[in-house]
Amino acid sequence: MQDRILLSHGSGGKLARELVEKSFLRVLANPLLARLDDSAVFDLSGKLAFTTDSHVVSPLFFPGGDIGRLAVCGTVNDLAMSGARPLYLSLALIIEEGLTMSELDRVVASIQKAAEEAGVKIITGDTKVVGRGSADGLFINTTGIGVVPEGVNISGSNARPGDKVVLSGNIGDHSIAVLSKREGLSFATDLKSDCAPLGSLVAEMLAASLSIRCLRDPTRGGLAATLNEIAGQSGVGVRIEEEKIPVREEVLGACEMLGLDPLHLANEGKLVAVVPAQDAEAVLKAMRVNCYGKEAAVIGEVSVEHPGRVVMKTGLGTSRIVDMLVGEPLPRIC
Amino acid sequence: MCLAIPALIKSIDGVEAEAEISGISRRISLQLTPEARVGDYAIVHTGYAISIMDQEEAEETLKILGEMASLVEESD
Amino acid sequence: MRFITEFRSSELSVGLLSQIGRRSRTPARLMEFCGGHTVAIFKYGIRQVLPATLEMVSGPGCPVCVTANADIDKAIALSQVPGVIITTFGDMLKVPGSCLSLQEAKAGGADVRMVYSTMDAIKIANENVDKSIVFLGIGFETTAPTIAASIIQAKEKRIGNYYVLCLNKLSPPAIRAILDSGEVRLNGLICPGHVSTVIGSHPWGDIAQEYHIPCVISGFEPVDILQCVSMLVAQIEKGEAGVEIAYRRGVRPEGNPEALKLMEMVFESAPAQWRGMGELPASGLKLRREYQQFDAELAFDIITEPVCEPEGCICGDILRGTKVPQDCPLFASICTPEHPVGPCMVSSEGSCSAHYLYGGSFAG
Numbered sequence: 001m002q003d004r005i006l007l008s009h010g011s012g013g014k015l016a017r018e019l020v021e022k023s024f025l026r027v028l029a030n031p032l033l034a035r036l037d038d039s040a041v042f043d044l045s046g047k048l049a050f051t052t053d054s055h056v057v058s059p060l061f062f063p064g065g066d067i068g069r070l071a072v073c074g075t076v077n078d079l080a081m082s083g084a085r086p087l088y089l090s091l092a093l094i095i096e097e098g099l100t101m102s103e104l105d106r107v108v109a110s111i112q113k114a115a116e117e118a119g120v121k122i123i124t125g126d127t128k129v130v131g132r133g134s135a136d137g138l139f140i141n142t143t144g145i146g147v148v149p150e151g152v153n154i155s156g157s158n159a160r161p162g163d164k165v166v167l168s169g170n171i172g173d174h175s176i177a178v179l180s181k182r183e184g185l186s187f188a189t190d191l192k193s194d195c196a197p198l199g200s201l202v203a204e205m206l207a208a209s210l211s212i213r214c215l216r217d218p219t220r221g222g223l224a225a226t227l228n229e230i231a232g233q234s235g236v237g238v239r240i241e242e243e244k245i246p247v248r249e250e251v252l253g254a255c256e257m258l259g260l261d262p263l264h265l266a267n268e269g270k271l272v273a274v275v276p277a278q279d280a281e282a283v284l285k286a287m288r289v290n291c292y293g294k295e296a297a298v299i300g301e302v303s304v305e306h307p308g309r310v311v312m313k314t315g316l317g318t319s320r321i322v323d324m325l326v327g328e329p330l331p332r333i334c
Numbered sequence: 335m336c337l338a339i340p341a342l343i344k345s346i347d348g349v350e351a352e353a354e355i356s357g358i359s360r361r362i363s364l365q366l367t368p369e370a371r372v373g374d375y376a377i378v379h380t381g382y383a384i385s386i387m388d389q390e391e392a393e394e395t396l397k398i399l400g401e402m403a404s405l406v407e408e409s410d
Numbered sequence: 411m412r413f414i415t416e417f418r419s420s421e422l423s424v425g426l427l428s429q430i431g432r433r434s435r436t437p438a439r440l441m442e443f444c445g446g447h448t449v450a451i452f453k454y455g456i457r458q459v460l461p462a463t464l465e466m467v468s469g470p471g472c473p474v475c476v477t478a479n480a481d482i483d484k485a486i487a488l489s490q491v492p493g494v495i496i497t498t499f500g501d502m503l504k505v506p507g508s509c510l511s512l513q514e515a516k517a518g519g520a521d522v523r524m525v526y527s528t529m530d531a532i533k534i535a536n537e538n539v540d541k542s543i544v545f546l547g548i549g550f551e552t553t554a555p556t557i558a559a560s561i562i563q564a565k566e567k568r569i570g571n572y573y574v575l576c577l578n579k580l581s582p583p584a585i586r587a588i589l590d591s592g593e594v595r596l597n598g599l600i601c602p603g604h605v606s607t608v609i610g611s612h613p614w615g616d617i618a619q620e621y622h623i624p625c626v627i628s629g630f631e632p633v634d635i636l637q638c639v640s641m642l643v644a645q646i647e648k649g650e651a652g653v654e655i656a657y658r659r660g661v662r663p664e665g666n667p668e669a670l671k672l673m674e675m676v677f678e679s680a681p682a683q684w685r686g687m688g689e690l691p692a693s694g695l696k697l698r699r700e701y702q703q704f705d706a707e708l709a710f711d712i713i714t715e716p717v718c719e720p721e722g723c724i725c726g727d728i729l730r731g732t733k734v735p736q737d738c739p740l741f742a743s744i745c746t747p748e749h750p751v752g753p754c755m756v757s758s759e760g761s762c763s764a765h766y767l768y769g770g771s772f773a774g
Contacts, residue, residue: 184497184525184534187360253356253411257378258526259337259500259758316420316632318455323767325747330500331526333337333380333549334445334473334759336446336552336604340413356411363529365559366669375413377607377660380499381527382556384669385607385660387413392659396416399633403425 005099010129023101024125027108028091028115032123040088040123044147049084051075052143060103060137063177064192065268067140068110073197073268074219075144076118080202081215081271083154084146086118091125091142096135107138118197120144151210158213159234163302164280166273168201168287169295170194171223172251175265175329179254185331187257191250196269201290208286209279216272224263225324226272227310238310240300240322258331263312263322265329274302338379340387343372353378413659417631426636431461433643439465439595440642441731443585444602445472445759446630452768454632460639467594468764470584470686470729471602473548474501474757478683480717481577482507487712488544488575489520494710495538496522497531498546505756508717528560535564535572544706547574552604554578554695555669558676561697561704573706576696579682581605582613583693587684589621594731598642600635601627603657608673610665615653622651629657676701685753686726725752728761735762742766 008015025034032040055071072089079086091111095104115122174193179185198217205212214234218226223245231238247262255262269292275283280298287293310322341353346364353362353376360381364370367383376383416422442448448468451457457466470476486507489496496512503513503524516522521541525531528545535543547557557574564572581602588594601614606627614625624645628638638656645651655661675698682694697705722740727733735741735754741762745751754760758767 184523184530186526186530187358189358191357249411250357253358256339256411256414257337257341257355257358257360314454315418316423316454316459318458320453320455320768327504330503330524332501332758333499333553334501334757336444336550336602338552338604338607340411342412361529363527363556363559365563366555366666366672368668377604379552379604380556381529382559384552384555384604385662385666388659388662389413392413392416395637395658396422399422399425399637402429403421406425406428407421 003101005095005097005101005104005129007097007129007131010095010127016127019127023104023108027112028122030121030123032121033125042088042123044087044145047148049079049082049146049148050144051078052141053078054139054141056136056139057178058136059181060107062181062193065195066107066110067138068107069114069195070268071140071142072111072114072118072120073195075142076120076197076199077217079144079146080199081154081217082148083152083202083206083212083215084148085203086120086144086146086199088123089115089120089142089144091122091140093127094135094139095127095129096137097129097132099137114197118199149206152206154212154215156214156216156230156233159230159236159274159302160213161236161302161304162277163213163274164277164298165227165238165240165300165302166275166280166284166287167223167245167297167299168271168293170246170248170251171218171267171270172247172255172262172265174268176251176254185258187254189250189254191248194267194269196292198269198271198292201271201287201292204286204290205273205283208282209275211276211279212273212283213276214274218267218270218272220266221324222264222266223272224310224322227322228324230274231310232308235307237303237306237308238300239303239313240310241313242315244297244299246295246297259333260329260331264325336379338377338384340375341378343370343374343376346370346372414631417629417633419633422633423636426633426640427459430636430640430643433640433647434461434463436646437463437465438597438643438646439467440598440600440639441467441469441594441596442600443469443471443581444605445475445757446604447600447602447628447635448472448761448764449759450630450632450635452764456632456635464639464643467731468761469588469731470684471550471581472754472757472759473550473579474505475725475729475753475760476579476584476684476686477505477548477577477753478685479508479719480683480714483714483717484707484712485512485546485575486510486515487714488706488710489515489522491710491712494521494542494544495534496520496544496546497525497534498522499548500524501757502546502548504750505753506750508715528556532560532564532569532572535569539571542571542573544573544575546577548577550579550581550602550605551608554677555608555666555673558672561676561701562672564704565701572704573709574704575706578677578695579684580679580693580695582617583690584684584687585617587687587690588730589617589623591730596623597646598624598626600638600642601625603627603629603634603660606657606661606665608666608669611653611655611661611663618651618653624651625653627653627655627657627661629660686729720751723752725754728754735765738762
């Protein structure tokens with residue numbers, strides 16, 4: 001095998017077939033994928049959840065993860081946020097000519113590991129290769145399908161005044177871990193991305209309460225965007241308390257240095273849940289037993305006032321509005 | 335204007351230093367603060383130490399404000 | 411975080427608020443000059459908790475907001491020169507010039523890179539010897555010494571592909587222009603803490619004396635700002651007008667002599683264009699002759715179109731403190747963070763952005 005991806009690897013000929021067999025099939029081994037039919041055919045019944053996501057992170061490898069893990073976890077989590085049990089994923093790669101075989105193998109190994117942890121199978125895929133300079137190394141699209149259990153009704157429009165807002169753990173880790181590798185910012189940190197599959201966490205939460213109203217993972221746009229979306233969709237106000245939001249010291253330090261706000265930073269292994277007040281204790285207890293919910297905390301509640309807006313009580317006891325940012329948060333000097 | 339943060343100087347290498355805030359480390363320039371020593375808190379703006387924090391003044395300020403705050407509490 | 415967390419203490423803040431409440435009798439209007447103070451005041455909801463006697467107004471201390479359209483157009487024009495890599499602080503990326511912002515120029519193929527420090531820009535220059543690296547030198551006296559230091563280093567190490575577009579501004583001239591205009595009646599100045607770390611307290615002492623206005627130099631945490639307000643109120647009630655340093659852990663009366671020395675070596679003062687205030691004499695910095703080889707404007711032939719100011723935008727009035735964002739017909743309707751018309755909305759330190767993001771009905 002060549003040690004770099006060439007255009008011919010994407011053109012459907014012998015080289016492409018060799019790539020599929022050696023780099024994908026051998027690692028992602030499962031009977032459905034092994035058939036290599038044009039589509040995967042399987043039986044499935046019940047209420048289905050279906051989602052798609054494309055992943056374009058740079059750099060491809062960052063502390064705590066890589067684009068492969070990000071892709072699997074991102075799609076698994078989108079399914080989990082509907083309350084679904086994630087089952088199958090498709091995997092489409094757009095590879096930039098010149099990517100080394102060893103980098104590709106690393107990504108695929110990471111995909112398999114994440115898929116195993118999440119309990120999902122990659123059952124169909126596609127590979128294309130584009131010319132140098134066209135794809136930042138590698139772009140990945142994953143589409144996922146899962147089954148929503150009976151009795152589960154989760155939506156961003158379900159939040160009601162009096163409900164509690166629960167956050168599964170520390171915010172900002174992923175963003176800062178990735179930023180630390182960005183050219184032009186160079187700072188060193190032990191922080192790792194929190195990239196993780198949350199299917200089992202959600203299943204345990206639903207076992208504690210089938211009345212969970214909303215589930216969202218605060219990825220791009222951070223906690224601020226997620227809470228604003230829920231407030232908007234449900235037509236309610238959301239009130240949170242700054243002191244209750246779990247943030248690591250290192251994330252606070254990086255934010256101070258760069259002029260960023262942890263509320264706007266992306267997370268890849270966290271969720272926000274809106275839960276009826278009487279079920280909050282039980283849900284929290286279930287979360288804290290799961291390795292991805294150890295720092296879970298109630299950070300606020302849903303209110304009737306200021307519908308569509310998120311208001312935060314600061315450490316000083318004053319209140320301020322928490323808005324969504326327009327684009328990605330930019331470090332500033334002033 | 336002027337985001338600047340107190341960062342602990344861990345080591346000095348010529349005109350540069352390793353500075354740390356809450357576990358985040360960054361190489362900074364001491365071109366503007368040649369008097370800096372390891373153990374000082376540098377006030378860092380865009381990667382340069384613009385001043386060395388006067389730790390005694392900081393503690394003194396906190397002490398005075400603390401005393402005033404406890405008087406307020408007592409009278410409440 | 412040491413020396414940050416302690417100055418965010420709610421107990422100390424309550425103590426200071428109580429002191430302010432006891433002291434403040436006379437209605438007074440206080441201006442904070444610095445964009446960093448504007449953000450802190452909104453982020454911590456300080457306006458909500460001050461007594462009704464005190465009114466706060468924001469001044470022109472956001473370096474991006476006061477950068478004239480013509481200067482942003484120069485930066486855009488430089489980004490279009492083949493072989494040029496623009497290195498800039500993040501603040502500048504989204505600010506619209508007459509036609510484009512740097513972010514839009516980047517989308518159009520220009521090589522524009524965000525950096526945290528001039529140290530990073532020099533690193534990019536060393537790694538790309540076949541390109542010309544232009545650093546956008548914005549900021550006030552806090553940032554100017556860091557840019558001077560980078561130029562001195564570039565000269566010492568014979569880095570021949572590093573250039574600076576000099577857009578640095580000086581703070582005291584802007585404050586004087588506002589006080590001279592008499593458009594806004596001010597009773598006290600919250601002076602910029604990190605600018606003063608460099609320039610010391612004497613420039614503010616002169617202003618306090620000449621204009622009979624209390625000046626107190628403040629840090630950036632809520633306890634710092636409240637302490638500053640309390641000291642201003644004390645002076646106002648006694649009819650005094652002098653300079654005091656509230657931010658004692660960061661500012662010495664003489665400032666930072668080394669930083670001032672490097673600035674003096676590399677720069678000399680020059681007239682500069684301020685958005686909303688026109689040209690102010692001796693309010694900007696330009697490179698001295700010995701360092702002109704680093705001047706991007708001299709090194710590259712750039713042509714800019716005549717400047718067009720966005721219609722209806724009153725950023726100038728807002729920067730001078732004569733109007734507030736809510737007075738602007740475009741605020742929050744046509745001019746929003748998603749579609750900003752003027753820089754006061756683009757920059758996260760701008761008055762309009764702070765009002766929009768943090769204020770709403772809680773602005774106080």
